[in-house]
Amino acid sequence: xxxxxxxxxxxxxxxxxxxxxxxxxxxxxxxxxxxxxxxxxxxxxxxxxxxxxxxxxxxxxxxxxxxxxxxxxxxxxxxxxxxxxxxxxxxxxxxxxxxxxxxxxxxxxxxxxxxxxxxxxxxxxxxxxxxxxxxxxxxxxxxxxxxxxxxxxxxxxxxxxxxxxxxxxxxxxxxxxxxxxxxxxxxxxxxxxxxxxxxxxxxxxxxxxxxxxxxxxxxxxxxxxxxxxxxxxxxxxxxxxxxxxxxxxxxxxxxxxxxxxxxxxxxxxxxxxxxxxxxxxxxxxxxxxxxxxxxxxxxxxxxxxxxxxxxxxxxxxxxxxxxxxxxxxxxxxxxxxxxxxxxxxxxxxxxxxxxxxxxxxxxxxxxxxxxxxxxxxxxxxxxxxxxxxxxxxxxxxxxxxxxxxxxxxxxxxxxxxxxxxxxxxxxxxxxxxxxxxxxxxxxxxxxxxxxxxxxxxxxxxxxxxxxxxxxxxxxxxxxx
Numbered sequence: 413x414x415x416x417x418x419x420x421x422x423x424x425x426x427x428x429x430x431x432x433x434x435x436x437x438x439x440x441x442x443x444x445x446x447x448x449x450x451x452x453x454x455x456x457x458x459x460x461x462x463x464x465x466x467x468x469x470x471x472x473x474x475x476x477x478x479x480x481x482x483x484x485x486x487x488x489x490x491x492x493x494x495x496x497x498x499x500x501x502x503x504x505x506x507x508x509x510x511x512x513x514x515x516x517x518x519x520x521x522x523x524x525x526x527x528x529x530x531x532x533x534x535x536x537x538x539x540x541x542x543x544x545x546x547x548x549x550x551x552x553x554x555x556x557x558x559x560x561x562x563x564x565x566x567x568x569x570x571x572x573x574x575x576x577x578x579x580x581x582x583x584x585x586x587x588x589x590x591x592x593x594x595x596x597x598x599x600x601x602x603x604x605x606x607x608x609x610x611x612x613x614x615x616x617x618x619x620x621x622x623x624x625x626x627x628x629x630x631x632x633x634x635x636x637x638x639x640x641x642x643x644x645x646x647x648x649x650x651x652x653x654x655x656x657x658x659x660x661x662x663x664x665x666x667x668x669x670x671x672x673x674x675x676x677x678x679x680x681x682x683x684x685x686x687x688x689x690x691x692x693x694x695x696x697x698x699x700x701x702x703x704x705x706x707x708x709x710x711x712x713x714x715x716x717x718x719x720x721x722x723x724x725x726x727x728x729x730x731x732x733x734x735x736x737x738x739x740x741x742x743x744x745x746x747x748x749x750x751x752x753x754x755x756x757x758x759x760x761x762x763x764x765x766x767x768x769x770x771x772x773x774x775x776x777x778x779x780x781x782x783x784x785x786x787x788x789x790x791x792x793x794x795x796x797x798x799x800x801x802x803x804x805x806x807x808x809x810x811x812x813x814x815x816x817x818x819x820x821x822x823x824x825x826x827x828x829x830x831x832x833x834x835x836x837x838x839x840x841x842x843x844x845x846x847x848x849x850x851x852x853x854x855x856x857x858x859x860x861x862x863x864x865x866x867x868x869x870x871x872x873x874x875x876x877x878x879x880x881x882x883x884x885x886x887x888x889x890x891x892x
Contacts, residue, residue: 470579472875474868477571481867484508484551484567485559495858496559500552500594500605501529501634506641508551512591515570519577525645526654528619529593529638530606535573537586542885543655545583545878546841547572548590548607548833549663554598558860560850560867565662566591568871575875584886585657587878592833599624600634602688602795607833609649611840616649651840658806658881659837662846662874664862666830668853676818676869678847679811683828683835684761685799687770690753691718692790697750709786711752712740718789721776722756725769732759732829733769761799761827797831803842806881810844813876817869830855842881846873 487507488498498504509531513523516533524532534544549565569589576583592610597603600622608614620635638644647654665671670678695709719735726733734757741751756773760766770791777789814823828835828845837843848870851861 470575470581470875470879472568472571472575472868472871474864474871476574477568477871478864478867480567480571481559481563484511484563487511488553490556490858493858494559494861496553496557497555498551498553498557499555499599500596501599501637501641501643503641505552506643509591509641509643512551512566512570512589516573516589519573521573524647524654525643526606526610526647526649527616527645528606528609528634528649529643529645530610530649531591531643532654533570533573533589535577535583535587537583537882539584539886539889540586542585542889543657544586544588545881545885546588546590546656546659546837547661547874547878548588548592548659548837549661550592550595550606550833552594552596552598554596554856556858557596557856558854558858560664560860560862561666561855562595562663564664564848564862564867564870568662568867568874571871572875572878583879583882584889585882587882588656590659594634595833597688597795599626601625601690604795604797604831604833604836605634606649607836608797610651610654611836612651613836613839656837656841657885658803659834659841659843660806660810660846660874660877660881661832661834661843662848662870663828663832664850664855664860665826665847666850666853666855668850669826670824670847670849671851671853673824675824676822676848676866677814677873679807679814679823679825680802680828680845680847681807681825682761682801683797683799683830683832683838683845684759685763685766686795686797686831687756687758687766687793688795689756689758689770689773690792690794691715691756692792693718693752693754694788695750695752695784696748696786698748700746700748703748708748709750709784710748711787712749714780714784714787714789715752715754717780718773718776719754722773725772726758729760729765729769731765731769733757759829759831763799797835798839800835800838800843802834802838802844805884806842806844806877809877809880809884810846810873812880813873814846816876817873844877846870846877 488496488504490497516523522534547569550562551566593606594600595604605619609616609619622634623631693711693715695711722733735754738754740749781787834843834845848866854860
């Protein structure tokens with residue numbers, strides 16, 4: 413296993429005077445209890461493998477984990493379906509956040525909320541001068557999403573804290589279950605807002621000023637919604653003032669690779685890059701019956717040509733291209749559209765390919781505007797999540813834990829096609845991810861499904877990954 417640089421360890425140390433017995437919820441600091449945990453044993457870590465020692469018997473409760481997933485799905489449930497509509501900072505999101513915070517406080521955790529609403533539930537370790545090892549994901553969903561995307565990762569993190577607390581074993585570093593704000597980007601654009609601000613990829617000012625993406629005549633800002641639901645924390649949303657020692661994320665795969673190959677656990681080594689754009693096309697509104705075809709400036713037709721070219725470009729480059737939203741201004745069946753807006757989502761592991769695809773889009777727009785001078789296009793990039801490779805030591809911890817749970821024949825190494833908060837945390841702290849199968853690869857839909865046994869596999873691998881990483885931190889610090 414690759415050794416962590418001693419300067420990196422120093423960097424993760426928490427300021428000595430930071431009070432470990434406080435929790436910061438909303439704008440109010442309240443004294444809270446700390447867990448009174450006894451030290452049981454520690455894992456020894458060599459450069460080649462993870463030896464679990466006395467902590468090998470720690471097991472999460474798959475039944476409790478699954479019950480919590482199903483129980484919390486009532487907040488945002490779509491009618492009598494398995495679908496979820498729990499958009500970020502909505503009333504439903506507040507309810508599940510309240511449940512998460514209370515569950516963590518019941519364990520004796522310190523709960524911190526930062527200025528963009530990220531929640532950090534921290535279980536103390538033996539060395540409170542170390543920043544927590546985080547297990548993070550998100551509790552918000554798509555407008556018609558499922559019960560597992562993101563949700564599994566946060567609730568599994570909470571289950572790991574319960575398991576450790578109940579066992580009497582105390583980790584060397586603190587552990588944290590983290591709920592990152594607005595990962596989905598469905599109510600506020602852009603996505604992965606909480607992790608992007610924490611990692612300084614985006615500014616807190618820009619994030620708090622984002623407007624709700626709904627049909628309301630009076631959209632509100634993210635800051636206003638954070639205030640409304642009581643999750644505008646006073647803690648700075650910044651990796652320097654609120655550091656982590658590492659970040660591990662359990663997630664459903666959202667693809668069929670594990671399912672097709674009969675594998676139980678995916679060892680995720682990286683995430684492909686993502687770019688989101690907003691496109692505005694302007695033409696001329698006109699009568700559908702009296703305006704000759706040759707003189708029209710149809711914004712819909714011009715947009716359709718760009719959209720059609722995206723599929724050809726994605727197939728050529730082995731990339732992903734999606735137009736998920738298209739709107740016409742004051743549309744009518746007998747009116748030539750004069751104004752169209754649509755979104756573009758591009759994904760590929762190579763930044764060079766993404767830049768090339770963007771150049772092709774601009775070139776096609778130039779051609780369309782030359783063909784009809786009354787047509788104009790504007791292309792605005794609204795979000796960029798860079799392609800990343802995960803930390804080799806963190807990935808080694810996941811690999812050892814995954815193989816212990818599912819045997820070497822039951823795991824596979826892979827990259828993530830979907831974007832995740834871990835892609836942002838990886839720019840600042842050692843990060844790794846764990847995948848479990850998604851039935852039929854379905855996600856962002858009510859039919860999204862991962863079985864109890866698969867969730868348990870992932871959560872157990874998460875527990876052992878974090879314990880292995882904790883042992884690694886302890887060993888490296890003891891040699892300093």
